[in-house]
Every structure is written in C-alpha cells, then in structure tokens.
Amino acid sequence: MLGLVVAVSASANVTSLKANAKMSPRSMAQKIERVAQVKTAKALPGKFMLKGAPMRAAGDVITTQPAGELRTYTRSGEAITYNESLSLTLQSGTMNIVFADGNKVYLQDPVYGLGTGAWVEGTINAAGTKITVPTGQYLYWSNSGYGLILDWGSTFFTTETDPDTGEESQILDYASDTSVTEVTYTVDGDNISLDNSLGDAYNFDGSTGLSAIWDDDLSWQGFIEWNTVFTYNGTVEPGEGFDPSSMITEQPEGELVEYMRSGDAIIYSSGYYLDEQSGTAYIVYAPDGETVYLKNPIYGLESLNTWVKGTISGNKITVPLGQFISWNTSYNYGLILGWGSVNSSATFTQDATVTAITYTINGNVITLDNTVGGAVSGGFSGCTGLAAIWNDDLSWQGFINWNTVYNKLDEAVPAVPSDPEPLEWTDSGSEDGMSNLYFTINLEDVNGTLMHESNLSYSIYVDNDEIFTFDAATYAADNSTIFAAGVDLTEIPYNVRDYDFYPQRCYFYRTNADGFDRFFTWRIGLQVHNTVDGVKNSSNIVYLEVFDEPVTGKPGDVNGDGEVDIEDVTALISRVLGNNPDPFIEANANVNGEGEIDIEDVTALISLVLGNS
Numbered sequence: 001m002l003g004l005v006v007a008v009s010a011s012a013n014v015t016s017l018k019a020n021a022k023m024s025p026r027s028m029a030q031k032i033e034r035v036a037q038v039k040t041a042k043a044l045p046g047k048f049m050l051k052g053a054p055m056r057a058a059g060d061v062i063t064t065q066p067a068g069e070l071r072t073y074t075r076s077g078e079a080i081t082y083n084e085s086l087s088l089t090l091q092s093g094t095m096n097i098v099f100a101d102g103n104k105v106y107l108q109d110p111v112y113g114l115g116t117g118a119w120v121e122g123t124i125n126a127a128g129t130k131i132t133v134p135t136g137q138y139l140y141w142s143n144s145g146y147g148l149i150l151d152w153g154s155t156f157f158t159t160e161t162d163p164d165t166g167e168e169s170q171i172l173d174y175a176s177d178t179s180v181t182e183v184t185y186t187v188d189g190d191n192i193s194l195d196n197s198l199g200d201a202y203n204f205d206g207s208t209g210l211s212a213i214w215d216d217d218l219s220w221q222g223f224i225e226w227n228t229v230f231t232y233n234g235t236v237e238p239g240e241g242f243d244p245s246s247m248i249t250e251q252p253e254g255e256l257v258e259y260m261r262s263g264d265a266i267i268y269s270s271g272y273y274l275d276e277q278s279g280t281a282y283i284v285y286a287p288d289g290e291t292v293y294l295k296n297p298i299y300g301l302e303s304l305n306t307w308v309k310g311t312i313s314g315n316k317i318t319v320p321l322g323q324f325i326s327w328n329t330s331y332n333y334g335l336i337l338g339w340g341s342v343n344s345s346a347t348f349t350q351d352a353t354v355t356a357i358t359y360t361i362n363g364n365v366i367t368l369d370n371t372v373g374g375a376v377s378g379g380f381s382g383c384t385g386l387a388a389i390w391n392d393d394l395s396w397q398g399f400i401n402w403n404t405v406y407n408k409l410d411e412a413v414p415a416v417p418s419d420p421e422p423l424e425w426t427d428s429g430s431e432d433g434m435s436n437l438y439f440t441i442n443l444e445d446v447n448g449t450l451m452h453e454s455n456l457s458y459s460i461y462v463d464n465d466e467i468f469t470f471d472a473a474t475y476a477a478d479n480s481t482i483f484a485a486g487v488d489l490t491e492i493p494y495n496v497r498d499y500d501f502y503p504q505r506c507y508f509y510r511t512n513a514d515g516f517d518r519f520f521t522w523r524i525g526l527q528v529h530n531t532v533d534g535v536k537n538s539s540n541i542v543y544l545e546v547f548d549e550p551v552t553g554k555p556g557d558v559n560g561d562g563e564v565d566i567e568d569v570t571a572l573i574s575r576v577l578g579n580n581p582d583p584f585i586e587a588n589a590n591v592n593g594e595g596e597i598d599i600e601d602v603t604a605l606i607s608l609v610l611g612n613s
Contacts, residue, residue: 016165055179060141072393073095076090078207079091079224083506099124116139120137134150135181191231244324247306248307254287259283259366263368277401280409280454291310291311293584294319298325317358323336335389335390338388366405368403372382372402412455457528471484472489526541558585591608
C-alpha cells in the first residue's frame with residue numbers, strides 16, 4: 001500500500017523513448033502549480049462498510065478478456081492520478097468494453113491511470129441506453145492479502161497545523177460515499193458518459209467520481225476520474241497489410257539523402273509536451289527509382305531507429321499507414337504509423353479512413369500533406385497529423401507531428417562548427433542514479449551553413465583541458481550499441497541515441513556515491529567536431545564551471561579552500577581510510593612530497609596545522 005504524501009511537479013522533458021515498452025500517458029505539461037499533499041483515508045470502526053460486490057479473493061479479479069464483442073473507445077475527461085506524486089490530468093487513450101451475451105458488459109481499467117488490466121462486470125438495459133456497474137469489484141489483488149476495489153467518492157482539502165512549528169498545510173483528503181453501491185453510464189449513440197460525476201481540470205478538491213480504494217482499510221490509492229466520456233470511432237484492422245516481421249531496422253539499399261527537419265509536434269515523457277521539430281531526417285531513394293524509405297518518420301521517436309517504405313511518383317511520396325516502427329517481443333504489441341487529430345485538451349482521435357500519407361516534393365523541399373495546426377510557439381490549439389499508435393488497441397502513444405517540412409542539406413564541405421551553447425549540469429549527488437550534461441549544439445557552422453548531423457561528434461573535457469574517456473567496459477554494461485566493439489571512446493557521434501547518449505544530453509555514472517570518484521573537480525566542457533572526407537574541424541571547448549575553482553599548489557590545502565586547517569585534516573584522514581571526500585586536491589594532499597598519500601601525510605598535515613614546519 002502506498003503512503004501518499006506527495007507534491008505536484010512537472011517532469012523533465014526527455015524527448016527520446018528510452019525503452020520499447022508500452023506507457024500510459026499520465027500527466028499534462030499544463031500542471032497545476034498549487035502544492036498538494038494527500039492524506040490516506042483510513043477506515044473508522046463502524047463508519048465504513050464495503051459496498052456493492054462482496055469481499056473477494058485473488059481469483060475473483062477478472063484478468064482475462066471475457067467472451068463477447070470487443071469495442072475500443074476513445075477516452076476523454078478529467079482525473080487525478082498518482083505516480084510518485086499527484087497530478088491533475090486529462091484522460092486520453094482508449095477504453096475497451098466487451099458486450100457479452102444477454103445484458104452483460106465488461107469494462108477494462110475503469111479507473112483512469114491505474115492500468116492493472118482488470119475487467120469489471122456490469123449490465124446494460126434492454127433499451128441499450130444505460131450501463132450499470134456495481135462498486136466494490138476488485139481491480140487488483142496483492143499477494144499480501146489485500147486488494148484495490150472500485151469506489152465512488154469525493155476529494156476535498158483540509159488544513160493541518162504542525163504542532164512544533166505552527167505552520168499550516170493543505171492536505172488533500174478523500175471520502176468514500178457509502179450510499180453509492182453502483183455507478184451508471186449513459187449510452188447515447190457512439191458516446192458513453194459517466195453519470196453524476198463533478199469537477200474540473202484545474203482543481204484537486206471538489207471532484208466527485210469513480211475511484212479506487214484498498215479493501216482492508218478503505219484508504220484511497222490516489223486515483224479518481226470525472227466527466228468521463230467514451231467515444232466509439234468504428235474499427236480498423238491494426239497494422240493491416242503489415243506484420244512485425246516486415247519492420248525495417250537496417251538502412252535499405254540506395255542513395256541516402258539528408259534533410260533538415262522542421263515543423264511542430266507533441267511528444268510524451270511522463271506528460272505531454274509541445275515541441276518544435278528539429279534535427280536531421282533521412283530518406284533512401286532505392287535503385288528502382290520508385291521506392292523510397294523514410295527513417296524515423298515521427299519526431300520524438302528517433303531512438304527506435306526504424307524505416308518505413310513508400311513510393312515516389314512525380315512530385316509525390318506516398319507512405320502506407322499501419323507500418324510497424326517498433327515491436328515488443330515480450331508483450332506482442334508494437335507501434336504503427338497512424339493518422340489522427342488531437343484537440344486542445346490533448347485527446348487523440350484516430351482517422352481510420354486515412355490509409356496512406358503523402359508528401360509533396362518542391363525542389364529541395366519536401367512537405368507532409370494535409371496536416372492541420374498552428375505553430376506551437378504560439379500556443380497549442382489542436383492539430384491533425386502523423387501519429388504513433390499501438391497496434392493491439394489503437395491507443396495513442398503521445399507523439400504526433402504536423403507542419404512537417406524536410407529541407408535538403410547542401411553537399412557537406414569541411415567547415416569549423418560553431419561553439420556549443422552554454423551547458424547545464426545535473427549532479428545526482430549522493431543519491432542513486434546518473435548525473436547528466438545537457439547541451440545545445442548549433443547545427444550551423446561558423447559561416448552559417450547547415451552541417452550534416454552524420455558528420456558531427458563531440459568530446460567531453462574536464463578541469464584543465466583533460467579529455468574524458470567513456471570506458472567501454474562500464475558504459476557497454478547498459479547495452480549501449482556504440483560500445484559493441486568494446487572500444488573506449490573519446491568522441492561520441494552527435495546523432496547517436498543510446499542508453500547514455502542523446503543528441504542534446506549525455507548521462508554519466510555515479511559521481512559522488514561510495515565507490516565512485518567524481519570525474520572532474522570544478523568544470524566540465526564540450527567541444528564539437530565536424531569531419532568531412534577525413535578532414536576534422538573542431539569548435540572551441542566551452543566550459544561550465546560547476547564548482548568553485550580549487551586553489552592548487554598549496555601543500556596541506558586538501559579541500560582547495562585556500563586555508564590549511566582542521567577541515568583538511570579531516571578530509572585527508574577520510575581519504576587514507578579509503579573514502580572519497582569531495583572536494584579533494586590530490587596535489588595538495590601529498591604533504592611530505594614522497595609521492596604517496598598515506599598516514600605519514602596526515603602526520604605532516606597535523607604538524608602544519610599546529611604551526612610547525
């Protein structure tokens with residue numbers, strides 16, 4: 001069971017999909033800035049009782065799709081979800097409903113965001129206008145002997161005062177409505193709406209709707225939804241005409257042409273983000289003069305490194321939809337090309353009538369046809385374009401492109417790259433995880449001409465122009481393909497997308513934890529290389545000073561603060577005992593000048609601190 005003492009926070013914008021695993025969008029970039037804590041609602045003796053369905057055991061959780069007609073609906077509405085913190089979010093994705101024999105219906109994952117895969121049972125009236133679902137049905141069962149059940153209730157804020165500090169804080173509480181033993185949905189043509197719910201997308205409190213609570217103490221799990229609507233858009237055959245074995249992962253034969261990419265996009269990484277398309281697009285023109293291949297046609301999913309096949313005729317490129325761009329062998333589903341629209345509330349609707357997309361060629365410019373939407377720089381107001389959807393249920397993965405334009409790059413010539421822009425450093429400190437360097441590489445050379453990404457690479461430097469070497473034995477442990485040959489690297493290809501490397505970000509292993517030394521003392525830098533026909537030109541090294549520059553050349557000033565005192569003794573003793581004090585100036589720690597850092601240096605340093613020579 002989770003203890004829900006959390007705060008709302010926006011997630012970092014990481015544009016690359018790090019794992020080929022199915023994810024459910026959980027939160028919007030447009031987050032409420034109010035800080036909210038949540039208090040678990042514990043059962044009081046005699047106050048609560050389980051409602052609706054009777055107490056069940058693990059075997060009563062319906063995990064297998066029931067027999068009957070399966071319909072997949074587009075989902076919309078509002079919700080509060082929990083994933084390490086509470087988020088106000090707009091419902092999206094799909095909802096599966098099975099219409100079984102008689103008047104039985106089954107809804108999968110009725111509470112948005114939980115994603116347990118469980119089904120709940122209900123009935124539909126003879127007129128087909130009302131679905132009724134008893135509360136108390138199990139959504140999840142733990143081996144520890146308790147489970148999550150379907151519930152109806154409301155959220156509200158209470159104020160608590162810290163008895164020690166007197167500070168007041170708002171606590172988000174939840175109350176189960178014991179009078180509600182079933183929920184109903186109204187069926188109106190292709191729309192199914194949850195009845196009697198209340199709330200809006202801008203407030204945590206005052207929401208009344210469908211929720212999930214634990215059966216042992218009736219405490220809230222942090223999920224509730226309201227204003228829920230399911231919309232039926234008909235059916236299509238997922239990936240029609242294609243199968244996972246047809247997915248193209250190797251560069252096809254033909255002429256490879258590089259283009260500079262522009263346009264607008266929504267990308268997903270623990271939330272939706274508006275972004276401007278950038279970087280390089282690749283098209284292979286096959287020898288037959290009729291076939292073309294586009295690499296990573298959807299911006300934001302470049303880490304997939306897959307190609308889709310099309311044809312060229314005159315000034316038109318045609319690409320059939322339904323082609324696979326990823327496949328998860330463990331779960332037997334994958335991402336396919338789709339076409340659809342996203343409204344201003346970030347709800348996606350697939351257009352199953354579109355079976356192929358076209359691009360118009362105008363000289364050196366290629367434009368994706370029939371997209372709709374304004375530039376994201378002016379704010380998002382809805383769009384229509386090329387999207388990524390899952391082949392098993394046609395749900396949206398959270399990536400869509402519009403206003404897409406490819407500008408053919410001029411022939412590459414040797415040129416000096418522009419200096420990278422100021423860097424940002426995030427240190428994981430003493431916590432588990434990895435530190436990272438974020439940077440921006442200007443794709444124009446010093447003369448303002450666009451360079452080819454495939455010719456660019458970068459090197460990391462630390463402190464006094466010391467180059468950092470990425471150790472293959474360490475970094476290949478995360479299946480980084482660029483270390484497949486087991487060779488240490490001092491240059492990283494700019495456009496590689498791997499576990500530790502992305503075009504604008506580089507991840508480093510532990511820097512402060514026990515057993516790891518921070519690999520730089522005070523600054524970290526980056527240099528860009530442009531190699532054309534064997535000629536390499538490099539930018540200046542641009543440094544970011546992360547820590548204060550240490551004072552060196554003063555024996556005994558172990559921590560580099562300019563003074564020789566008891567703090568230096570403490571740091572030196574820690575080092576001799578096998579720890580990794582930080583900061584630590586090696587040159588100043590060899591106090592007696594014998595070349596070794598040992599207990600004799602501690603003795604000499606104590607003598608210095610006491611005023612002896």
